[in-house]
Amino acid sequence: MIAGRAGIVGTGRVARALALGLGDRSSSVPMMWGRTPGHVPEGGGVLAARSLEELAEQCDLIAIAVSDDALPQVVDALAQAEHLRPDTLVFHVSGGCGAAILEPLRNRGTRTSAIHPVMTFTGNPELEVERMAGARFAVTGSDGEAARQSRAIVEALGGVAVQIAEERRTLYHAALSHAANHLVTLFAGATRALHAAGVEHPEALVAPLVRASLENSIAKGFDALSGPLMRGDLNMVRGHLLTLESDCPEVLPAYRAMALATVDELERRGKAPAPSPLRVALSAS
Secondary structure, rough: EEEEEEEEEOOOHHHHHHHHHHHEEEEOOOOOEOOOOOOOOOOOEEEEOOOOHHHHHHHHHHHHHOOOOOOHHHHHHHOOOOOOOOOOOOEEEEOOOOHHHHHHHHHHOEEEEEEEEOOOOOHHHHHHHHHHHHOOEEEEEOOHHHHHHHHHHHHHOOOOOEEOOHHHOOOOHHHHHHHHHHHHHHHHHHHHHHHHOOOHHHHHHHHHHHHHHHHHHHHHHHHHHHHHHOOHHHHHHHHHHHHHHHHHHHHHHHHHHHHHHHHHHHOOOOOOOOOOHHHHHHOOO
């Protein structure tokens, strides 16, 4: 149980899920404030703050759930709140930033941290509260006590805290973006090439293969690799490059880049000669 009242700055998907999750586990109804009047949900188990100043005065815990671009502005405005309590824990939920961006608030005497839920928010707060239970949360505290309090919040939400050092926060976020965002791009490229090959419903054709590959990758890591690169099938790879160049050239750069990255890993693991003939073929213009 979280003692006191939680305050949520922001009214978007993450903000609403946090309001519901923290409200269910707090001794008081959470308070929410957004920069756009009227965006606080009515009858959603939250109190609408009339101002950021009121939220700062009334809340013992403040979560900032706004876009990355808006974060510095909100931090500065909150740091100027006259009645901000020195013992308040203030955290943001951005993945790419650590606690350093909250330094103006720390200078006011508050505890500060970054608590990033590693999941996708779709706008269904009830479902997302369920998903947060068991999800990982990347925690970066400005000091030991802030980190401890942040872990307690994660535990109250049913999640698992993973400590990320301040100086590694951007690397952490780059890894998440590489896995999640680029997977979407790869899938889009594959379906585009299948469409060019005459497949009417390419998503339906490739989806089972992609799902199985993802599940195998989670279970086995790089050992789940299969296909012509693993087998060293040079002629097949050359054929891929030629047909992509002629029939679906917009997919070729991504195919080449990912194939080279795969060869890099094969060489590092001693599963391909260095330099590999595959590398020569893939590097040729």
